[in-house]
Amino acid sequence: MHILFFAPYFNQPRGNSTTIKRIVHYLQQQSISTSVIPYLEDDNWNYPDADLFHILHATRFIQWAEEKSFRLNRPYVVTMGGTDINLDLQESIDEEMLTFLNNANYITVFTEDAKEKVEKLSAKWMDKTVVIPQGIWLPWSISTRKEEFSPRILLPAGLRPVKDVLHILPALDRLIYEYPNMSFTILGANLDNDVYREVQKEAGQRKWMNYAGVVPYEVMKIWYDQSQIVINTSQSEGQSLALMEAMAIGRPVIARANEANRDLIRHEQTGWLYETMDRFAEGVHSIVENVSLREKVVHQAKEWVTEHYSAEKEADSYLNLYKHL
Template sequence: MKVLLASPNFHQPRGNTVTVQRIANSLEKLDVDTEIISTTEKQWTTLPEADIVHGFHAYHFYKFIQKLDEKPDPYMVTITGTDLNHDLFDKQKREDVFASLKGAKAIHVFDDKAKEVISNELSEVEDKIFTIAQGNSNFPKENPPVKKEENTFLFVLPAGIRKIKNVPEAIKMMSKMHDKFPRVRLWLVGPIIEEQEGQAVEELVRQHDWIEYLGQVPHLNMGAIYQSADAVLNTSHDEGQSSAIIEAMGFGIPVLVSNNPGNRSIVTHQKNGFVYKSPNEFLDYGEQIINNNEIKQKIGQQAKQHIADYHSSTYEADNFLKIYKSILN
């Protein structure tokens, strides 16, 4: 069997790229032939031959296949985040999302809440929606690109710099934390995706000597960065299901995340991480992580166990293969 994985912005280090590459690697271990193409960086008219096409991001995938001389049949779609939280409710994009989902033989979502949202908006596709949580990545042993300062407490925020990731607000909240705990440090990791937002973030970084912007880092190096961290942040307005948070938790790192559906699908507040609803809560929970080593260790251990139990990349690939076979049969 050959599966063609079609992802937007594949050659940029974004969450979708990490997800698609991980799935391809895991499928290859099951003797599935895979090929990855980007749906946004090249004008395709004919697709490479494959038994099934698996598109990521319902809206982008639909716009992509409209430009092909021959539409893929069969195909399935993975809902990745923006298409669920924004495009599905955007008057200009909603019908394209519907068309993408109606044409798919199967629809993959990361959690049952996403399934509920789609079913409420388009009940006719409910029977072909499958829930498979994001798998976790494996990392080689690497040295971090930057060495953590001794006797400091390091927060890491992995995020492509764009408005939805809310990085300026993260810096603002972390500044208050640093005022109270001068040993706090912050690493920002990720490429600039939106230029204006990137300029704003770089200007803020220049104002604080305790913040380092590492920029774009190869995904293979992220394991070393997580292992340097004392805590990992996600401050996004919306998420599908953050690969970075899953990866950090897999290392037993406490996470402090914003209150959105994607984050809540992974993090259970005060059990395997912290979910904040306001800047004051962010500071309160951050202080708990800094000051209470017992809580830090307990949360980290429970995070690591949760990822082992519910975010296996082997389980993820096995279930995709079952879906592919059911579609082809």
């Protein structure tokens, strides 16, 4: 069996890149032949003969395929993430997209909430829509040293409006008076120049805030190692790999209470959820001041994600779909 993947990115450090590299890695461990076309990385890619196609990100692929006059001549699986489900397909679905999804052999999504949103788009897709959660792939180990919490807060997120990376600044502006050694680092690609300029402006006004730019996943170890709290501020999510990774390596997480984050985190059981600045601040206080609760939550989170978000199970689930095509 030879599977040809179409993913927006593979070589550039993006969330999509991590996803496709992980799936390919674990499929290849099962002796499955794979090839990848990173269709938004403009180059002369080789198009091998394949038994089936697996396409990541429906809306971007449709645009690319139209520009390149690419014809789908194999059975195909479509995996739709947060941008597809929560943004692009909420605006409108044209005839080309309807045909593309109607003809897909399977549609996969990361969460039950995403599946419900697909049903609202078209109930007839339900029989072929499958929930396959993302798996955790950690190519490095992280220290478990005990130390006083400053705290050092890390936000891994690309700079675009939906990530809302400056959302918690009002809370942090208050917390700095209680924790004068606090630091706040945003880590991710510049995907929107307006957001980038606003981040640079705000960081320039705060000594404790830093935008560190983009970091390839393979060398994220140092950032996770230095972090003490990992946060997510997104207005909507597909399924946050950064939160899952943080939970797996033993870092406490605070996440905005969007639908995907509520699916992933149980408040004060596997992490902290917030809807207001006060609730965010309460989460920081709880993590820093209540050591026994912090250690309990971190332990439970690590067990939870290890059990429910296995990269091996993820690859097995996709392989099971492929075998039915």
